[in-house]
Amino acid sequence: MLQEISEVEDNEGSRPILVEFQNSNLQEGQEHHLKTAIFKQNQATIVAIASPKLLYTGNVTRDKDQDLHKRFLVISNRRTGKVRLVAVDTVLLTPQFAQRSSDTTSVKNANSVNKLNKAFGSKKIKKITEQRERMTMNIDDVREQLEQTVAGIELDESAPLVAQIGENDSNYRPPIHRDASSREEVYILEEIVPSHVLNSLEDESREVLDSDLDSLDLTPMIRDKLAQMQNTSPNLAKCKLLLYLDYLIKFVTKLAKNITKRCVICPSTVANSHILNNFTVSSNSGRTRPLSMRDKTVCYILVIAMIAFDYEVDFEQLAKIVKIGVKKLLEMGRILAFSSDSKKKNSMTLKLPLPASVTSSSPQKRKRK
Template sequence: MTAEVLPSARWLYCGEPEESQRAVLVQFSNGKLLNPGNMRFTMYKSSDSTNPRKRGHRILAAETERLSYVGNNFGIGALKCNTLCRHFVGVLNKTSGQMEVYDAELFNMQPLFSDESIESESSLENQAKTFREKMDSCIEAFGTTKQKRALNSRRMNSVGSESLNRAVAKAAEEIIHTKGVTALLSDAAHDDSQDDSLYLPPCHAEASKPEDVYKFADLLTPAEYEALEGPSEAFRNVTSEEILKMIEENSHCAFVIEALKSLSADKELRDRQARCLWFLDTLIKFRAQKVIKRKSALGSEVPHIINTKLLKHFTCLTYNNGSLRNLISDSMKAKITAHVLLLALHINNFEIDLTVLQRDLKLSEKRIIEIAKAMRLRVSKKKVEVVAGRVEEHRLGVLRLPLPAPQAAERQAKRRKIT
């Protein structure tokens, strides 16, 4: 009896097999199959042929009498070794002795437990999700550490906002229950007439003297007034030659220059006028800015306590491009204007030329009259000789008792009518 002699085997690399004969290797996550011959396999490929990343997506399904299995080469369930290793399947042709070697992919087959109720609920829940919620789910699963941190921060802010809204709603219900709708409407009407008080110092309408209507201590504290002694020395000892130089260089506003020409001869009163004029001039220069980018906005000659007052009381703190900035908003400009007018009233015996201050502050005549009336000044007209032979009509503001009825600014009244 002679033995059959087979020819020696040779390797023959064939690359990827035909699409209809896809070579795959499978492993089962829950053990080994006893009867692998009873398995029925089905391969599904992505229908998106334009996207190069999705073109190679495959899903392998397998069925037995007891369970169904599924595996894929993409997503969370895909094996990492497919990208790190190469797998091959060899088919030995006994006649030719050639081992035909094909590229293959390894699939991890996991049992699929079908529950119609769970699937239907999951489908409905997924349909109900917004685009933002779906994006958040993707970030939770695949996002970078920075993206996940931003997502957590946004969710915390959202929770805080919801809690705040609930607290505000509850507080509003309690107030309405306690005071009643009629009383609240009455309070709202009263608040409308007091809108201008947001940028005005306290007004003591019951005062018996003009200087007590807007108290000087509400404009400058004793410590702030004391700090103005050094910077105001140049104003206190100003000479006629220095005033002419100021006019030529346009280094100070017109109101300050005119007031320096007529400073009091009384030493104590002159010192008070000089300090107030220096602070008034500083306020006007400060108001001309929009954004304060450094703490010492007007230079090192401004005392620290005065600089702190300017930033704290006449700016709004804003956040921009990762940094905090002090912004001089329109409401803050109105507040500065009101303080300038009140300082001028205390300097000029409670009668001021609104036209001169309007030009220094670069305001319209209508706007400065609105603020003056909100401060309960009496506004009148007067012919003023500015140069030889030239006369202008100026607006004057006078603080006189009894005070006229308060008037809200016209622009605010129009806004209330619209809303």
């Protein structure tokens, strides 16, 4: 027996439903000809959509039934620039064709077999027969129920159906300014690492510039850059940025199970808190670093490295340091509007005009690191 979902308590909570039609001639703009309703049958949630000629039905699939991917509706606030992710259910709707006259005999035979099974069959056969009968849908009854359900419902046709998503709508990529007149203005350092965070590394930076770099635990490419600065003209601001980059690299290469609320990444409590607050999420155990946060950290590492290394970065060397494949790192660089260096293999630069924006492909399920 079908019940409208509004009359049934849904313990899992209601969520938006993403609909896909199979063998449908429906076109965009024909939604005003459709009538729809959602029903509950045993543990199944059924979506039914009726056009003037056909009825489409299908069972809702929840994300928890899908092992390989998750689906979200991305809602962008154009005024604030913030994005909200809403988990959605999915349903594949198939057309329910009218019973042809040639099928009448088979239907009668099926009804007769069902009666025999219920009269003389075993308990298991009786149970299977009853379940089969309950799952049989009467199209005319559903269509009438749909018409009653949607009567009086008005749709706001002026509301946009698809949110326009820009590069700055992502919380995982540093904000980019594509209208910048110079490459220094494409990524603004203050928007990526606030000045008070870098200033908290000033004393440590002075000590580093006066120290034997080989005695310090520094990332090799950062140690080489600092050595160049020692031999030419020490740059305190650049040193602070390089130290922050070094801490961010150490953070992303740390095992996820070792990321806790009291995790110490660097001596500066200001910089340490900034890294934990921006590249981890709160959990019952304190702090965790899911794969999404790891990808976000790598994006920020690439942009900070591009600024710190004067807009030319060896991605092959960096890939070994952050323990990510060169191919994936180059793809992330293209997403961040970097260009391949024609003179050096696996190196990228930031130059104007910027290349066309690139969107990332759907992430595959990976093992937690």
